[in-house]
Amino acid sequence: MKVTKIEKHGFEKGLNKIRKDFTLFAPVDCGEYHEFKEIENGEKPDLEAVNTHLSPKSAIYPQSQPMFNYTLDENEPDHHIMKEVKPDLSPRAIFGIRPCDAKSFLIVRRNFDTEEYKDPYWIEPYEAATFVGMACSAPCSTCFCTTAGCGPFNEEGLDLLLIDAETCYYAKAITDKGEKLLESAGWLTWVDEPSIDKEIEDLKTAAENRIESKVSTDRLADIETNDLYNASIWEDVSFACINCGTCTYVCPTCWCFDIQDENCGSCGIRMRNWDSCMFPLFTKHGTGHNPRETKIHRVRQRFMHKLKYYVDKYDAGIQCVGCGRCIRSCPVNIDIRNICELMNNHKQEACAS
Amino acid sequence: MLEYNDKIRAAAKRLLKEGVVDMVIGFKKGTMPMMNEPCLIKRPEDADTLVWDANCGINLANYIVGRKEKIGIVAKGCDSRNIVTHITENKIERDQLYIIGIPCRGMIDKTAVTNLCEGEITSVVCESDTVKVAGNDFEKKIPVSDVMQANCSVCIHRNPVIYDELAGEEVVEQTDVDRYADVEKIDSMSTEEKWNYFEDMFSACIRCYACKNACPLCYCPTCFVDEAKPQWVGKSQDKIDIRTFHFLRAYHCAGRCTDCGACERACPVGIKMKTLTKKMEKDCFDMYGWEAGLSLDQRPPLDTFKPDDPEAFIK
Numbered sequence: 150m151k152v153t154k155i156e157k158h159g160f161e162k163g164l165n166k167i168r169k170d171f172t173l174f175a176p177v178d179c180g181e182y183h184e185f186k187e188i189e190n191g192e193k194p195d196l197e198a199v200n201t202h203l204s205p206k207s208a209i210y211p212q213s214q215p216m217f218n219y220t221l222d223e224n225e226p227d228h229h230i231m232k233e234v235k236p237d238l239s240p241r242a243i244f245g246i247r248p249c250d251a252k253s254f255l256i257v258r259r260n261f262d263t264e265e266y267k268d269p270y271w272i273e274p275y276e277a278a279t280f281v282g283m284a285c286s287a288p289c290s291t292c293f294c295t296t297a298g299c300g301p302f303n304e305e306g307l308d309l310l311l312i313d314a315e316t317c318y319y320a321k322a323i324t325d326k327g328e329k330l331l332e333s334a335g336w337l338t339w340v341d342e343p344s345i346d347k348e349i350e351d352l353k354t355a356a357e358n359r360i361e362s363k364v365s366t367d368r369l370a371d372i373e374t375n376d377l378y379n380a381s382i383w384e385d386v387s388f389a390c391i392n393c394g395t396c397t398y399v400c401p402t403c404w405c406f407d408i409q410d411e412n413c414g415s416c417g418i419r420m421r422n423w424d425s426c427m428f429p430l431f432t433k434h435g436t437g438h439n440p441r442e443t444k445i446h447r448v449r450q451r452f453m454h455k456l457k458y459y460v461d462k463y464d465a466g467i468q469c470v471g472c473g474r475c476i477r478s479c480p481v482n483i484d485i486r487n488i489c490e491l492m493n494n495h496k497q498e499a500c501a502s
Numbered sequence: 503m504l505e506y507n508d509k510i511r512a513a514a515k516r517l518l519k520e521g522v523v524d525m526v527i528g529f530k531k532g533t534m535p536m537m538n539e540p541c542l543i544k545r546p547e548d549a550d551t552l553v554w555d556a557n558c559g560i561n562l563a564n565y566i567v568g569r570k571e572k573i574g575i576v577a578k579g580c581d582s583r584n585i586v587t588h589i590t591e592n593k594i595e596r597d598q599l600y601i602i603g604i605p606c607r608g609m610i611d612k613t614a615v616t617n618l619c620e621g622e623i624t625s626v627v628c629e630s631d632t633v634k635v636a637g638n639d640f641e642k643k644i645p646v647s648d649v650m651q652a653n654c655s656v657c658i659h660r661n662p663v664i665y666d667e668l669a670g671e672e673v674v675e676q677t678d679v680d681r682y683a684d685v686e687k688i689d690s691m692s693t694e695e696k697w698n699y700f701e702d703m704f705s706a707c708i709r710c711y712a713c714k715n716a717c718p719l720c721y722c723p724t725c726f727v728d729e730a731k732p733q734w735v736g737k738s739q740d741k742i743d744i745r746t747f748h749f750l751r752a753y754h755c756a757g758r759c760t761d762c763g764a765c766e767r768a769c770p771v772g773i774k775m776k777t778l779t780k781k782m783e784k785d786c787f788d789m790y791g792w793e794a795g796l797s798l799d800q801r802p803p804l805d806t807f808k809p810d811d812p813e814a815f816i817k
């Protein structure tokens with residue numbers, strides 16, 4: 150293990166040094182909740198924040214993102230040409246991200262980075278970023294990461310993992326990018342002692358044991374897709390849903406977008422905006438036909454996508470890291486843990502029903 | 503309000519058994535403190551899942567629009583006023599409904615409770631005038647009045663205005679409340695202050711539309727925000743589009759909003775967008791003496807004409 154020790158009193162100084170080489174994104178306390186955002190001058194990250202209200206996905210994948218622009222003004226040299234708008238690719242440090250959120254980027258990557266299609270607007274900013282995780286020692290009651298293929302000290306998707314050991318932080322370098330960030334911060338007090346490895350291991354076990362909330366996913370892959378789709382559970386599951394996009398907008402693993410053209414006077418942009426399968430316009434056809442006309446269809450799409458289609462398509466677990474944000478933010482308390490349980494326990498129903 | 507549970511359950515059981523209704527819409531206990539989930543009960547044996555407490559702030563009138571069945575519905579004061587509005591607007595027939603009225607003592611604001619506590623809350627029990635909150639390493643008693651939902655603390659129609667039976671004795675209505683203090687505060691600002699106030703208010707909006715979708719009034723088959731031909735409003739995070747959405751929605755609620763607070767309760771980022779509909783509500787009260795959803799016999803002010811209309815141009 151490559152670990153450095155960071156004294157807490159020297160921490161802020163290091164952070165300030167990082168800011169010379171990286172744009173810093175981190176959780177900030179904004180009164181009622183925590184937001185994951187670009188740190189501007191004078192702002193202080195709050196690394197104690199467990200789950201920010203919205204996920205950090207927007208640091209790589211903003212809610213509204215220009216892709217092309219054009220002008221019809223003939224005084225401009227490149228008028229009447231659609232020009233690509235390059236996303237900001239300056240090095241950025243996604244600092245204090247929780248392990249579940251870091252892992253979520255690997256899930257989302259499966260959508261944006263495939264053999265067939267490479268989405269530069271997502272891939273390039275992702276690759277330009279260094280992910281500095283903060284291990285969770287005090288998870289929330291709604292965290293179920295350990296049964297969602299992740300965990301409070303999980304390292305997947307991270308370049309560096311910080312561990313709060315009360316008097317100091319340990320920083321575990323996972324990739325070269327992580328090491329570079331340590332250099333930039335001047336956090337170079339390498340420690341190579343079995344006692345520290347053990348301390349970290351113990352903190353990890355303690356954190357994992359603190360997670361009480363869980364889901365079962367073991368049967369999802371084996372259940373027949375159509376059978377689950379046609380199951381009788383959906384009316385009940387969807388009854389309370391008001392089809393807002395909250396659950397999908399707060400979710401780190403939801404990746405859907407919609408492309409829109411907007412113009413003003415003689416210039417315009419083509420942009421992409423987050424979309425949500427909860428919305429009536431989602432995948433509505435040009436003919437006017439809507440494949441998901443009712444909320445039963447929409448709610449079923451969300452859960453089938455996360456807990457069945459994704460499972461079947463990628464054979465890499467569920468499209469959820471167990472952060473619990475959708476549970477906390479849903480205005481009517483639709484709880485993915487309960488629905489996952491219903492789906493996982495689904496038995497084939499008699500044909501007559 | 504816990505004592506209502508037995509009455510609600512007994513009524514639901516009876517109505518379903520006797521075939522008076524096909525279903526009962528109410529709340530079941532949620533999976534988190536201060537959260538209940540709207541639910542649909544079809545079998546008498548399931549009626550025991552119904553609950554009532556101070557966390558039933560979602561407006562159940564939202565769930566009856568366009569339904570064809572006979573429905574039993576649990577309704578607090580504001581829900582009942584939205585039911586009246588639905589009947590007036592031909593969204594449902596009075597005969598289709600059996601209303602189990604709840605004399606309400608106000609809902610608690612979960613953000614306010616959370617903000618008063620350090621650490622994660624594991625249980626919240628609301629007794630007559632105190633809220634008992636417990637977390638992993640703390641316990642706290644908060645006076646209900648400190649954490650009541652803003653609209654409930656100035657509500658003057660806590661008893662249902664329409665019902666078939668009541669789940670308890672009527673409560674005494676509040677009389678000494680200053681209903682529009684918040685609106686007046688904004689009214690007294692300069693244009694620039696108002697601009698900044700609203701700019702700041704809407705800056706966090708993510709356009710999830712929870713506010714509009716939690717609102718029983720927003721039942722249009724296609725909302726103007728979703729219209730594509732023509733597209734009335736852009737779909738990005740553009741500030742002007744966000745404001746356009748909020749202002750237009752507020753106007754669509756003029757003379758119809760009952761100030762139930764479901765919109766603000768649903769917002770994931772704590773935006774007080776009800777300030778806009780409240781201004782409309784106040785104007786309707788000041789100009790036409792109108793309060794939405796109080797009676798089945800009156801047409802709403804914006805779909806009728808009276809010779810004493812305050813606007814001169816209409817005469």
Ligand code: SF4
Nearest residue numbers: 400469470472473475
């Ligand atoms: S589905 Fe819910 S719990 Fe899972 S990753 Fe998304 S927001 Fe988190």
Ligand code: SF4
Nearest residue numbers: 403404405426451454
């Ligand atoms: S759950 Fe819905 S919004 Fe999320 S990725 Fe799947 S289809 Fe898209």
Ligand code: SF4
Nearest residue numbers: 390391393395396479
């Ligand atoms: S947040 Fe809740 S109410 Fe809103 S769409 Fe998601 S499940 Fe439905």
Ligand code: SF4
Nearest residue numbers: 707708710711713769
């Ligand atoms: S619920 Fe809140 S965040 Fe969502 S659209 Fe309404 S004001 Fe915006």
